[in-house]
Amino acid sequence: MSTFEIFIDSTGEMHRAEREKYDIDYCPMTLSVGDEAEVPASLDYDQGYTSHDYYEALRAGKRIFTAQVRDSVFEEKFEGALKRNNDVLYISCSSALSKSVDAARKVASALMAKYPGRKIVCFDSLIACYGQYDMAVRAAKLRDEGKSLDETVAWLEANKYRFNQFCTVESLKWLKVAGRVKASAAFFGDIFAVKPIVISDRAGNNNAFKKVKGRKASLLEIVRLAVEAAEDIEHQTVYIGHADDEETAAFLKEELLKVCKPGEIYVGPLGPIIGSTTGPGTVVIYVFGKEVAI
Amino acid sequence: MNKLTGKDFKAMILNGYRDIKLQYQRINDLNVFPVPDGDTGTNITATMSGGIKSMEKADESKISDVAEKLAMGMLLGARGNSGVIVSQFFQGLSEGLHGLKTATIPQFVSALNAATKKAYEAVVHPVEGTILTVAREGTDYLSGHIGEIGDFEILFTTLLREMSISLDNTPELLPVLKEAGVIDSGGAGLVAIIEGMGKQVKGEELEETEFNGPQNSINTDEEVPFDEDSELEYGYCTEFILQLLNAKNGPKDFDLKRMISFLETIGDSIVALRQRNIVKVHVHTKEPWKAIQYAQQFGEFITFKMENMSIQHNEVLLKEMPIEPKKRVKRAIVAVAPSREIAELFRNLGVSEIISGGQTMNPSAEDFVRAFEDANADEILVFPNNSNIILTAEQAAKMYEKSQITVAHTKSIVECYSALGMLDIGDLSMEENLAIIEETRANLVSCEVSTAVRDSLNNGIAIKEGDYIGISRGEVKNADKTMLECAINLLKSIEDIEDRSVITVFYGSAVTDEDKAKLKEAIKANWHMMEVVEVDGKQNVYPLIFAVE
Incomplete structure (x- = not known):
């Protein structure tokens, strides 16, 4: 019986052990640090840079350049699956943040013409990082339960707005440099201590939907929002991502545990693709629950 | 009779x-x-x-x-x-x-x-x-x-x-x-x-x-901001209107750009314009005579004003010479600011018109009316920033009919500063912005440190002349011998300070770098996660003003 293989990409943050556990593969984007050569953006920190190193490079004023997944990568990965007689489910980084999903769809239609009867679904997660991760894990679990590709995609379609992101950054500088925030300049002013709360909205944009005074207040606010948005938190994994700020991630975990009992709390780094636009000190909580309203 | x-x-x-x-x-x-x-x-x-x-x-x-x-x-x-x-x-x-x-x-x-x-x-x-x-x-x-x-x-x-x-x-x-x-x-x-x-x-x-009028009243106090031991820190705000004279070949020889280049070598904040044969000039310089000498080559002065900027001053002539009428805008903010530094800060935060004034220099209703005129907006949001100025702002608002005016009841520059960072004047309505102001005000504790000029009993606290006194929400909270002690005790008097995240401190003109470093250190030692934002407000009377949020 043919089943389907699940792919994510480099913003999915899933390291090797987790990918093996859920039988998930990824299509790497590419990145380069400063004027160094471009390399595939590995999820395993096996290219000479630890997570910390990437942020040190940013702090030192180096820019990290990133690029969407190359067509050739999709061709190789997808065709490999097709040759194994498997269909493909690619759960992409939000199309508002990366154009990878568009490239994948082009590659997919060519491959589907080449392999009649086979199916490749390129699913726009409308989120990134551990939201994308969580989506892939839930898809893998459905597959393990014996659900078909169509059934899994139908579930994803019906539930895609229930993946919530609550993020705050240490400094607005990085988002501004990268031009990655959808909000008017006036929204921020140019003021110290004002921290935006950034969600992934229904269009998949990083949307700075409100601002809060002070780092501590912003951390407490994302905890509050996450708990408010979560459903059945006792039986889910809550993800905390951090850009080289373990101390703050630990603070978030502690605060979460004060107010709820998540099934599990997974704390992990934010990789260089997203991290280079949000900057060191970014922290984010992902929960599954109510639909994103904005 | x-x-x-x-x-x-x-x-x-x-x-x-x-x-x-x-x-x-x-x-x-x-x-x-x-x-x-x-x-x-x-x-x-x-x-x-x-x-x-x-x-x-x-x-x-x-x-x-x-x-x-x-x-x-x-x-x-x-x-x-x-x-x-x-x-x-x-x-x-x-x-x-x-x-x-x-x-x-x-x-x-x-x-x-x-x-x-x-x-x-x-x-x-x-x-x-x-x-x-x-x-x-x-x-x-x-x-x-x-x-x-x-x-x-x-x-x-x-x-x-x-x-x-x-x-x-x-x-x-x-x-x-x-x-x-x-x-x-x-x-x-x-x-x-x-x-x-x-x-x-x-x-x-x-x-x-x-x-001498309110702008000069400060000179009669004991605390003269410029005395025999002072150094010229800011220079002079120098403004003049020059009539170019044929006798001096002024209309022909005078070149505005060349004068601006010259003024740039002796000062800053230059505004210079020529309207036919009248030249209007504003410059901040420590050597005003050079500007005068330069200008006088081409004509003679119609009016002239020069003020030491260490002493509160009014940029009068500039106001009297509307350069280009500002375009009518939908919404604008008018705020009262007591020092150039705070005026600059407010401008960076989106305030379009500043009224110079504060605790020791309350602006008049007419000052507000003039600022409303300059703001040229359908809706104007006003920050009076002093409890003794709110009523004046409201009186002016009632008298002014060309704009819809909303007076926020901010009682300090700190409340204004705090609100400005959270406002969204472009996208949100006046009501929504007013709600944000109220919310930030409710969440803000503003307090200040000053020195006592006489012995006094206040709120049950015996104050000796020369003591530093901590005042919060109009009440004396503590009196101490040093500024640092006073500041920390004042902050400690805030009941829920442990739950707060940011202290913004406005440094008065007399606070030294050493004082600043010690204060920051002491705040960090007492409240580990507290963020300290420093603003060089250079305000008088209150060496330290805090916004605790």
Whole structure:
């Protein structure tokens, strides 16, 4: 019986052990640090840079350049699956943040013409990082339960707005440099201590939907929002991502545990693709629950 | 005398003005806090001066016209809460005298009662033990004893006597006055005016003294910001209007760009424009003579103004020369700022018009009107930033009809600063922005450190002259020997400080780098996760102002 293989990409943050556990593969984007050569953006920190190193490079004023997944990568990965007689489910980084999903769809239609009867679904997660991760894990679990590709995609379609992101950054500088925030300049002013709360909205944009005074207040606010948005938190994994700020991630975990009992709390780094636009000190909580309203 | 003509009334008002000019310093010193920021005397005198100017144009043959012109000028000239209340008092008096050529005793007493009524209406929550009580008790007494008043001399003697009794009683009605050992300063101002008016009736003309106006009042304090030990820190705000002269070949030889390049070598903040053969120049420089010498090659000065910027100053000429009329905008923010640094900060946060002023220099209603004019917006949001300026802003808002004006009740620069960072003036409605302001205000504790200029007992705390005192929400919280101790104890007095994340500190002009470093260290030591945002506010009177959020 043919089943389907699940792919994510480099913003999915899933390291090797987790990918093996859920039988998930990824299509790497590419990145380069400063004027160094471009390399595939590995999820395993096996290219000479630890997570910390990437942020040190940013702090030192180096820019990290990133690029969407190359067509050739999709061709190789997808065709490999097709040759194994498997269909493909690619759960992409939000199309508002990366154009990878568009490239994948082009590659997919060519491959589907080449392999009649086979199916490749390129699913726009409308989120990134551990939201994308969580989506892939839930898809893998459905597959393990014996659900078909169509059934899994139908579930994803019906539930895609229930993946919530609550993020705050240490400094607005990085988002501004990268031009990655959808909000008017006036929204921020140019003021110290004002921290935006950034969600992934229904269009998949990083949307700075409100601002809060002070780092501590912003951390407490994302905890509050996450708990408010979560459903059945006792039986889910809550993800905390951090850009080289373990101390703050630990603070978030502690605060979460004060107010709820998540099934599990997974704390992990934010990789260089997203991290280079949000900057060191970014922290984010992902929960599954109510639909994103904005 | 049992009939008052316009001419009599005008002479009486002039004498009242002379009297308050003689007393305004003493009235300034009637300050609840032992901090040299009392300005009630200055404010009432400045308010009066606006009326005096406007009264010059009055038709002396009608008391109603004299009173009306006086009131009109006072409404515009009103500064500070007491100034606004006094201006409303005279507005009420003018309404009471409406249509009269001369006033009889019953007519004048009735007008005085209208005056008191109007003064009360100016205040949303009238407080007894203030100027309002003094006005009311004085004028009520006259109404009740009108049969005993044979002439205007008796009227004013009686009014002065009753108002003085009422004034002496203000500490019994207002505990803060009693504790500080002072009488109400606004009431004292009104009494001074009434006293002068009464003296005129008796033929006693008072000595004419100079009133330097609010912008200069600071010079008469003990705390002169520039003395024999000072260094020229900012230079001079130099403004002039130059007429290019044919005799000097000015119209032909003068080149604006070349002059600007020259001015850039001696100063900054340069604004220079040429309108045909008139050149308007503004420059901040430590060597103003160089600018003058340069300009004089091409012409002569029509007007000239130069002020040491270490002392509060007004950029008058710039205001009088609208360069290009600003485009009408949908929404704009007008804010009061006490120093150049804070004005700059506010501008960076989206304020379009700054009114120079603060605790020791309350702007007038007219200053607001001018700022509204300059803002040129459909809707204007106003930040008065001092409890003694809110009423003036509201008075100006009522008088101005070309924009929809909303006055936020911010009582400090800190409240304004805090709100500005959270506003979204472009995308949100006035109501939504007002809600944000209220929310930030509710979440904000603002407090400040100052030094005591006299021994005092306040809020049960014994204060020695020279002590640093911590004040929060209008209450003295602590008094200590050093600024650092005072600051930390003041912050500790905030009950929920553990739950707060940011302390923004505005450094006064006298705070050293060492003080700043020590303060930051002490805050970090006490509250580990607290963020400290530093603003070099260079404000006077309060070396440290905190916003705790």
